[in-house]
Amino acid sequence: MLTSPTADQLLVWYDHSRRLLPWRAPPGQLADPYRVWLSEVMLQQTTVAAVQPYFRAFLARWPKVEDLAAAPVEEVMQAWAGLGYYARARNLHLCAKTVAEWRHGRFPDDETALRQLPGIGEYTAAAIAAIAFGRPAVVMDGNVERVMARLHAVTEPLPKAKPRLKALAAALTPSERPGDYAQAVMDLGATICTPKSPACGICPWTGGCAARAQGIEASLPAKLEKPERPTRRGIAFWTTAKDGSVLLRRRPPKGLLGGMMEIPSTDWRPEAWTLSDARAEAPITAEWRLLPGVVRHSFTHFHLELQVAAAKTGSGTAARGVWCPLDSLDGQALPTLMRKVVRHALAKAYERGTL
């Protein structure tokens, strides 16, 4: 016998199983909009575990939105390094400046106005409106999509099913405690109604779950299959000067790893490179030696295999890029891929005694 799920059932569960997270307010209170916004942007396509240390670091360094707005964008990019999706960092800073300059540091309290700010899309606008301002906004993220698809046994694949799922979510969203409800559904999806092997035995909505009744919960939500990821290849140029500095370069502001620093490299293409092919793309003329091994890294839509060519040059040699002392690499806005290249180069070059 299938019962009808209610928001109250979920809120009762949330009140005693609620996770303590640094951006959450005590029960019954509204959270600080700045913290909600900062956490929600960081949480876009990113796990709670990965976000926590970054959230704490940002909040300690920039306690208010005006502080973040006053920071140089380069410092924000550096602080974001490692978290991924770097357009978020640039938009975060832009949004902070907008709110500080045009709104006296106050975030808008409705979805429509929030949606106008850079880096705030449909989901984030609803989340801030509900969690920070107590508005009954319909919050639709991957968790809610999954929970609704199962609760109502929606077998139509995503993303086509999204409008239906949103209508179903809207019908359940309460006018009381909408912020707690939004976080409750997401917590349910993150801890019980998980993508694989959901824990239906302890789910507050198990009695009203149509997919559970049919035994198809694990197969929902259906998704269109993704194209396989191709592999691209390149050669990175590890250039050290006699004074112990390394040649870096800033990537273009848009696109992959936009605005971040990099070890200069060839184009990334499907075909393998030979060192003689690659020389024409080197940032400087030098005696390149190919280091053994390869750096592997996977992005959302392709795999990358980078070999590393190393060379030593005289200091002050003309080159495109910036020379960075080895001991200050940590302070650079180097994404994880480039830190892998650095680690590889240091290990291999040290083994060969060529550093």
Added chain:
DNA sequence: AAGTCGTGGGA
């Protein structure tokens, strides 16, 4: 309106 955009952890 599909494609683009990172990373790390778990199965």
Added chain:
DNA sequence: TTCCCAAGACT
């Protein structure tokens, strides 16, 4: 090893 995917936004 390989794949999936996590509180999506932007173009």
